[in-house]
Amino acid sequence: MGRPRTALIDRQRITTEALRQVDGTGGFSVPEIARRLGVRTGSIYHHVDGREGIVELLRERVCEAIDASMLGTLPWDEALPAWARSYRAAFAAHPRVIPLLLASPVRAPRVLAQYEAVVGVLLGAGFRVGEVMRVIVALENVVLGAALEGAGPEGMWELGEEGGRVPGLVRALEAEPEGRAEAAFELALGACVRGFRELLLP
Template structure:
């Protein structure tokens, strides 16, 4: 039998199929991934280092949807503000992937390069090296939570009959209806975080 001109599998096909499964089912297994790809499970292991390798392919796949060129903007807070919006949009489109990526060590080469760009933006902007990772980790934690919130119901709190919650009820009644609850919280939170980072950067 003639050999196929192109291999049946490559890392991009594996990543695409894994992301489809996670979007549909909230998870993936190696046997399910193999079925989606139309191959035997051991075939996948020729291209990735097991489940952990697939997760890193997913990380890189999501990163393709984030506009890292925005990190070339200056000053640093303009770059982070623009990048944060692209980051949130990419993860909001695939919220089920967040728990998989948030609980594993970042090793995907293209993603490590982007983190290096972020570190450069902050260091060039005046942050001390020891401030870089805490600062960006806090921002990233917020962005991932905000991406998950995009998939949440518009009504997140509802005081049931017979429950006395006057302060919460008053706060809920005072909410604006536009933009959406999630987008309003995102704008508020991003502004607050960037203000805090500016204040920290300006302190002696």
């Protein structure tokens, strides 16, 4: 028999299967990827640079959903929140991938290019170069925390018999409006922008 006209695997299929496993269990197994794709484990390594290569493919796949079109076209204090909202939505769709990505350095060229665009926005707005990465990391802490929080159960506090000992918490929870996660994210995002703005003061 000759070679099949369509390759059994490629980087796209490997990424899709790895992400399916991460979404389901929080991790992935190269042998399991191979089994699911109907190939030998060694065949996977013809397409990716080991396990770290698959992690970077996952990073690229999730980050493809981030809209960065506003960077460089809107004022910084409008562009950053818009980018952050899209960033959060992309990772909220796959929250279990976050711990994997945080444990691995960013190497994917397309993702690095997006960071370069954010750096350009901040430098263009007048932020000191020594403050730029602090601003980006602070914003990412809010974004990724919000993505993880949104994946949790709506009722994070189960007071039970302890309700009588924490009356303030009971009142706060009872007064809480719908859409807590979204409202909390917007509150944190607004606080970030106000704090960042202070860095621009002479």
